[in-house]
Amino acid sequence: MNRLLLRTLNAPLLILLVALSVAIQSSLFQSELLSMVQPDFVLIAVIWCGLRRSFTEAAILTLIFGEIAEIHSSSPQGILTLCYVGVLLLSMASLKLLVLKGRRSWVLVALAGSVLWKGLFLGLLYLLDLIDNQWRHTLLLLVPAALSTAGFGYVIFRYLEKFDDWSWKSERVRNAIEGDLLLADIDDEED
């Protein structure tokens, strides 16, 4: 029962964690120097969802994460969400097309996702005729932001794995339980 409850709470807790991380990101990295290496916690969460959740669940969570990010931004509504959707699709596609095993390969996805996010963002701003000299600034921060997101992603992915294990969401834990249950059934039958 507890396992079921924790599994149910996994998504709401993840949303809450993302909201808290956005709050930390927007307040901790507000100085000019730190903003250069500001990681995108939402992006990390979106990539995590793309790698470890079903498509429907990841899509819903991504829309919610995008909404949370947009609440803390003055950008026109939908732009950030659409960028995150693009990153989600990239991570899901990479999961299908590439062999991604372990955190190191996820970090590479985060790196690529960060670059893609910036590209999509610039493209959307261009399409909406909102861009002026913004592209210089965005390109200037492209590499530091991507490296920062990848670096933080390496650590955060680890804790997200633990979080999934704790809330019985992880496939590995579920398989283990099912294995235990199977063994228990065999033992019962043998008895």
Next chain:
Amino acid sequence: MFKYLREYRFSITLFLLLLIPVISIDTATRAPRDYRPHDRVVLFVTAPIQAAISWTLEHLVMGFENYIFLWNTQRDHHRMIEENRKLLGKFAALREMQQENIRLRKLLDFTSTHQLKTVIARVIAKDVSSEFRAIRINRGESSGIRKNMAVITNEGVVGRVLRTTRKTADVVTVLDLLSAVDSIVERSRARGIVEGMTDEVCQLKFVIRTDDIEPGDLLITSGLGGIFPKGIPVGTVSRANRKAYGISQEVEVRPSVDFSRLEEVMIVTEQSAAVDAIEATEGLNEAEAGTSVEPAAPESETKDSKKTREKGP
């Protein structure tokens, strides 16, 4: 229906996933959005955290700056003290200029009210003798200052020019023993001559015993003698002693001008025609009414008056 949805679940989800943000962008670019109820819920959670982190960071930085990064504090302290000393000096000079500006502005207002053509001068010295109370000003013949010109401030009569050089002039103040100013009591129109007495007080002489004079009465120049324009305050009656016998009374006058703070004065170089006309009219009225009694003027005043009359039409 459900079978259809299940079969195309991926496509439908993908379609919705792309459609929702696009619709959001479309609506957002048409009308700027405000916070919706669920936005406010998220903000309710995140705003206190943002505030707490900002507060912590601010105090951390403040703590580092106030207690750890103090290497240059002593040098800065000395520099600030030096800077403060210089600024205090500048501030004092500016305050002095401000006071001077106020005084000069008052003088200018006074000049325009009385329609006088004046030259402003600064007091540069005082009399070396304690019995005589002349002052020296920094304007002389080169500025158009001539002997026997009236010297006033916005407060009232200062005195008259005694002698001049090219660059300076000596002024006999109303406190000086040589001074004599023909004055009238503003309230009762009683007339007398104000002469110097002490460092602070003058005396009103040649006042008839029956004249109505009381402490607090304002004395103004009568305009007779041709030195002082009519109506300039001379002083206030501080004491009036009317004896039971005799033909005059003893009246002490406190000058309107505070001589202890006298810094700038105005020398009346020319009185306007309007003032002269008023003087003439009032003099005529008084003569017709026969109410005024011209007192015996002292020697210095009488000489001045005679000269003026000789020069006049």
